[in-house]
Amino acid sequence: MPKTLIIDDDPEFESHIREYFGGESGNAEHAFVFANDSAHALSLMAELDDIDIAVVSIDSKDIGGLSIFQKMKGKRLRVPRIAVTSSRDLPSIRTAMNQGAVDFLTKPVSMDDLLATLGKVFADCEIRRKAWRTEAQLSAIRREMDLAGSIQKRILPDQFPNSQDLEVFAQTTPAQEMGGDFYDFFDLDDGTIAIVVADVSGKGVPAAFYMAVVRTLFRATAPALKGPAACLSEVNRLLIGHNIPGMFVTAFYGILNPETWEFSFANGGHLPPYLVRGNGEIVAVEDGGGVVLGFEHGVPYQQDSLSIEKGDALFIYTDGLTEAFDLERNPFSEERLMDCLLENRSLSAHALTNNVFAFVSGHTDGAPQSDDITSFVIKRF
Missing domain, CATH: 3.60.40.10 (PPM-type phosphatase domain)
Structure with a gap:
């Protein structure tokens, strides 16, 4: 079950998600946590280790869009980021994509659209994570093989x-x-x-x-x-x-x-x-x-x-x-x-x-x- 951090100061957007998914913890398929300002978001990102996706408002000055991740200290949050905006300002969306957003949503966000986007991003994320794990395992095997080969030569x-x-x-x-x-x-x-x-x-x-x-x-x-x-x-x-x-x-x-x-x-x-x-x-x-x-x-x-x-x-x-x-x-x-x-x-x-x-x-x-x-x-x- 993916856990999504919603960083947005729009109470209507949060209320809509809570109503649709049944509260803070979400349903059997999705879980959500919410932050309505940058300080709260930074606190949650520093505290939680199980966030899979971040949905970030790029319209709020209090949040600062995707640049909020640059304010983190002592920790790097490697999660895919989805930009959410109330306008269809293409330059702003393009800027967000250049800053690392993997997708974007425009308000009012339908829950079907949110579910489809989260599902696609989470699936892509799982593929990358599996690739990272495989790469790490292969690197470990390679190191062990190199060591074993070195030991054999020394014999x-x-x-x-x-x-x-x-x-x-x-x-x-x-x-x-x-x-x-x-x-x-x-x-x-x-x-x-x-x-x-x-x-x-x-x-x-x-x-x-x-x-x-x-x-x-x-x-x-x-x-x-x-x-x-x-x-x-x-x-x-x-x-x-x-x-x-x-x-x-x-x-x-x-x-x-x-x-x-x-x-x-x-x-x-x-x-x-x-x-x-x-x-x-x-x-x-x-x-x-x-x-x-x-x-x-x-x-x-x-x-x-x-x-x-x-x-x-x-x-x-x-x-x-x-x-x-x-x-x-x-x-x-x-x-x-x-x-x-x-x-x-x-x-x-x-x-x-x-x-x-x-x-x-x-x-x-x-x-x-x-x-x-x-x-x-x-x-x-």
């Missing part, structure tokens, strides 16, 4: 192991504020380094939550298990035990021995990494196969190993990189990636990653990003 390591003969670097770019790709590395008790690159199905918030679960499971299980295959099997078992329908993850998990440069690994449905040799040879690491995690019980994972020689770089990535589309829906492709890796094979892990991402950005040329993109590089000097 991923940003300090990488670097030494005279080893450099590690990784980068991820989510398609939305939050993503399902992730990389991780951590030291194991025997001095080796555990490395994970994974791609959760889907994008956005669900994938980000699932990503956090998968990352936690890797960190919890890896120190107690011997070898990447055993770790993938255990993470897979735990994920299936969580019973999260429709979610799965591809993962490449490896363990680097920085003393011997042996890299043992297992692949849970992930794209094969590329081993870029210092002599210009490039090899897809297709061993260590297995199914995606969180999908099927009891399937064994294979474990293999390779040796990283001086000048070699191991490039681990997610499919969002090779499937990055340009404006004509042409993917970046594995061929372009291989060319880029060979061209930049002598660079550091950091520079190699930056150049690959720059090549992908140049290829997409402003096309919307359709999937998360992640790469992880191990470079031996």
Whole structure:
């Protein structure tokens, strides 16, 4: 029920409204409060918080027309205003409209005309208020998403192991504020380094939550298990035990021995990494196969190993990189990636990653990003 403030010093107008609507409080559909001078009007506007519409006389010198709202102190009354006048002076009506009136009434005002005007203005007001509420809710959601995306980025390591003969670097770019790709590395008790690159199905918030679960499971299980295959099997078992329908993850998990440069690994449905040799040879690491995690019980994972020689770089990535589309829906492709890796094979892990991402950005040329993109590089000097 809209509540309307009538600011008018015409007793006949007030009496007519009271008689028609049944007194001060109005009827079941409308409520009214009345002020017959500016002081009373300012007092009511300062006191009441439930006014929906104001009907203001623009003829009375004691009221001052719509300029009365400029006299309010310490409070702003955001309500639609209807001008009411005893004349048909178009310049005065135009002035009122320029001062913010959304409609006008001329006396004698028929109650049917008043009802129709109030109904239309109140409906418009409700639409605006709903839009304001929606905008406020969207802004709050946006702030929360930005914060969640910032927290997710902070979860991923940003300090990488670097030494005279080893450099590690990784980068991820989510398609939305939050993503399902992730990389991780951590030291194991025997001095080796555990490395994970994974791609959760889907994008956005669900994938980000699932990503956090998968990352936690890797960190919890890896120190107690011997070898990447055993770790993938255990993470897979735990994920299936969580019973999260429709979610799965591809993962490449490896363990680097920085003393011997042996890299043992297992692949849970992930794209094969590329081993870029210092002599210009490039090899897809297709061993260590297995199914995606969180999908099927009891399937064994294979474990293999390779040796990283001086000048070699191991490039681990997610499919969002090779499937990055340009404006004509042409993917970046594995061929372009291989060319880029060979061209930049002598660079550091950091520079190699930056150049690959720059090549992908140049290829997409402003096309919307359709999937998360992640790469992880191990470079031996």
